Structure formats: structure tokens, C-alpha cells
Amino acid sequence: MKLTDNRWLTGRGFGVHSPWAYDLIENVINEKRPYYAYEDLYPFWEKAPQYLPQYPQSRDELLFRLVNRFNPQYILEIGTGAGVSTGYLASVSSKSRVVTVDVPHPAEKEVRRNLKRIKNIEYIAADVLETVTKIMESGDTPQFIHVAHTAYWRQVMDVIIRNAKPDTVVVLEDMGKKEKKEWWKQAILDERVGVTFQLKKLGLLFFNRKMNKQHYVL
Numbered sequence: 001m002k003l004t005d006n007r008w009l010t011g012r013g014f015g016v017h018s019p020w021a022y023d024l025i026e027n028v029i030n031e032k033r034p035y036y037a038y039e040d041l042y043p044f045w046e047k048a049p050q051y052l053p054q055y056p057q058s059r060d061e062l063l064f065r066l067v068n069r070f071n072p073q074y075i076l077e078i079g080t081g082a083g084v085s086t087g088y089l090a091s092v093s094s095k096s097r098v099v100t101v102d103v104p105h106p107a108e109k110e111v112r113r114n115l116k117r118i119k120n121i122e123y124i125a126a127d128v129l130e131t132v133t134k135i136m137e138s139g140d141t142p143q144f145i146h147v148a149h150t151a152y153w154r155q156v157m158d159v160i161i162r163n164a165k166p167d168t169v170v171v172l173e174d175m176g177k178k179e180k181k182e183w184w185k186q187a188i189l190d191e192r193v194g195v196t197f198q199l200k201k202l203g204l205l206f207f208n209r210k211m212n213k214q215h216y217v218l
Contacts, residue, residue, distance in 0.1 A: 021195065021216060028065045029199070029218065035064060037091045044087045044117060049110050052082035053149045055173065059201065060088040063146060063171065066204075067092040070169050072143035077101065078132055079150030080123065083111045089146060090118045099124060099142070101131050102149070132156045136163040145170045154183060161192055161205075170205040188215045 038061060048054065067075065067089055073096055075089050080102035090098040097120060102111075104125045115121045124131055129152050135142070136159050145160055147153050147170065160170060174180060175198065184203055188196045197204040197216045 018212070018214070020211070021197075021214070024069070024197075025216070025218065028069050029062065029197070031065055035061070035068070037064065041087055041091055044114070045084050047117075048082040048084045048087075048114050049107050050082070052107055052111070054082040054084045055148075059173075060085050062202075064088045064092060066169070066171065067096075067144060070144060072096060072169070074140065074142040075099070075144045075146070076132070076135060076142035077146040077148055078128060078153075078156050079148035080111060080115075081149035083115050083123075085146065085148055086115060086121055086123075087118055089144075090121045094120055096120055098122065099135065101126070101128055101135075103128055128152045129155050129159070133159050136160060141165050141168060143167050143169065147172045149173075153180070157183075157187070161187070161190060164192070164207040166208045166210070168207045170207075172203040172205065173201065175199070175201055175203050 045057070063085055071093070075096055075098045077086055077089060077098065077100040080086055080100045083100070086098065086100045090096065099122045100115070101124045108125045112123050115123050128150055141163060145168065147156060147160075150156065153172065157172065160168075164170070172180070175184065184198070187193060187205070192207070193205055194208050194211050195206045195214050195216075197218060199218050
């Protein structure tokens with residue numbers, strides 16, 4: 001595939017010729033209107049362990065909109081942190097299955113207790129790489145994957161890219177870090193990866209190779 005790097009695009013989507021990409025930018029990434037569930041999730045956010053890592057509310061709301069757009073039945077999160085993002089991922093649809101994986105830690109019981117407020121979340125505290133590898137190689141591949149608060153992001157991304165299906169969507173967080181920037185330059189050129197979007201703080205990877213391989217910088 002030939003990669004088109006649309007670095008001259010603005011965050012408003014000007015110059016995007018793909019209707020699919022333009023719609024994603026305008027109506028999901030840049031959408032500012034509140035969704036129905038945001039207000040219900042505020043108490044969930046307040047009860048999460050505030051001393052554990054979490055993302056700004058705006059980022060969690062973007063995750064909600066992305067899940068709402070792609071309607072995955074199976075969602076995998078790697079690096080639970082305080083569990084706030086997990087709540088947003090799981091609240092789009094009670095019919096979705098959300099598995100969040102983190103390393104064992106002293107606040108595990110507190111996180112688990114808060115996550116039990118939402119019935120379709122399964123929280124696994126175990127060896128992250130081993131657990132993710134088992135999930136990705138099981139044949140029942142998650143359609144939406146959130147790579148969040150984890151030191152093992154490089155290893156799990158290798159496993160994800162190796163096992164991704166055409167309908168797999170991956171959100172990679174903390175893109176401002178130097179190590180991830182260097183890795184990202186190679187990932188967007190990988191022939192197994194399709195369309196990619198680079199935002200300031202996160203990257204989006206799609207794996208439908210029937211689509212023209214393009215890289216959008218917003």
C-alpha cells in the first residue's frame with residue numbers, strides 16, 4: 001500500500017477527500033455536543049481512586065464517541081489505571097463486553113469495587129502481556145482496543161498488530177512521549193496497518209486493508 005501523509009490537514013478536517021475520514025473527524029473527534037450518558041458517568045468518575053492514573057474528561061468522552069460510532073461488541077482495555085476510561089467504554093451499550101487488564105497492585109480491590117457499578121465490565125489483574133496475548137490469539141478478537149496506562153504498550157501493540165482483524169480499531173494513548181513517537185513512525189508504515197490518525201495525545205489505528213492507506217495528522 002502507498003501511504004499518503006496528510007500533514008497539512010487542519011484539525012477541522014479541511015482537505016480530507018475521504019468521506020469516511022471527514023465524517024470521523026467532524027462528527028466524532030471534533031464533536032462538542034454532550035452525549036446522553038456523560039452526566040450519568042460523573043459520579044462514577046468521582047468515586048474512582050483519584051490517586052491512580054486517569055485521563056482528562058475530554059479524552060474519556062472521545063473514547064465514548066468512538067465506541068458509539070463503531071459499536072464494538074467486544075472491547076479490550078490494557079492498563080486500567082483508576083478505571084474511569086473503562087466506565088466510559090462500557091457505558092455506551094450494556095450489550096457490549098468490556099475486558100480491562102492491569103498488573104496486580106495494592107489498590108486493585110478499590111478499582112474492582114468501583115468497576116462493579118457497571119455490569120458489563122470484566123476486570124483482570126494479572127500478567128498483562130500474557131493475558132493480552134491469550135486474548136488476541138484466542139480467535140475471539142476484540143473489535144475495539146484501548147491501550148492506556150501500561151508500561152507494556154510496545155509489547156502489546158506488537159501482539160495486537162500481529163492478530164488484528166479488518167474491523168479492529170485501536171486507540172493508543174500518551175502519544176506525546178518520545179519513545180512512542182519513534183515507534184509510531186514505523187507503525188504507520190507497517191503494511192499490516194491501514195488508515196491512521198495522529199492526534200496530539202493519542203493515535204488511532206485501523207486495519208481494513210481495502211481502504212487506501214493514509215495517515216492523518218490533526
